[in-house]
Amino acid sequence: MKRFVFAVLWLSSLVCLLPSICSEVIAQSRSEKVYTVPELQPEFPGGKVALSLYLAENIKVPGVLVRKNYNTGQVAAKFIVDELGYVHDVRVVTKPLDKKARKGMEDFMASIITAVEKMPRWEPGEVGGKRVSVFYTLPIEVNVH
Template identity: 65%
Template sequence: MKRFVLVLLCLGAIASLSSLFSCSSVFAQSLNEKVYTIAERQPEYPGGPTALSLYLAENIRIPNALLRKNFNTGPISAKFIVDNLGFVHDVRITTKPLDKKAQKRMQGYLTSIITAVEKMPRWQPGEVGGKPVAVFYTLPIEVNLQ
């Protein structure tokens, strides 16, 4: 786990540096496979962004405790890898900093997001040089609890 977090931090640093040097083929070594942070063609959910929104709306369950209290979840992102075959794996969730009480309230909700993302159908993989490649993808998740 510590190693994965370190890799993610390195990926973030590399992505930041890539914008400075205008490098279009930034990648990191993970599990003996290159995982790009920037691809010539980004991965795409089958059916596009509208189909992705519908899928998430149908598969993410918001716990009643969050609905009753009208809890502000703040910005949430699912970060994952879309491999060269289009499969999603290594799902991680990022949120605003939460206190222990809020973490307990959000536990079921975050688990629901991870489950929904892991069960996504195959994506159209990203491409570099016309060949499918693994791409690290960040998906912002917006929820309106009202």
């Protein structure tokens, strides 16, 4: 019985140590600097018009939002455009969701994330003539009529 208790205590101490080891590895891999205000902003291939067309073709507005003529309010996709132009760490910010449109808005937000994650490579932002990672906020306007 003593061996069993000792083994359990030993294993639990290892489990407690693992998160700290893992978090250090993750923290070290994410130590790159990410700018919020670069000298040159990242740009979607083809510019703002091409970006608008891409979003219109790839973001699906759920039928429940259209049927209810639901005003989504301000919606923004926030993500990082890295120094190679790849998009990652996508998040969607919106007004608080009410119960009647929660499912539709969750589907809408998932569609935004999917569309942004599938974007082609951007022209990266620059600081001092060097390509850098940049936090980018993309406002998304939807007219449901």
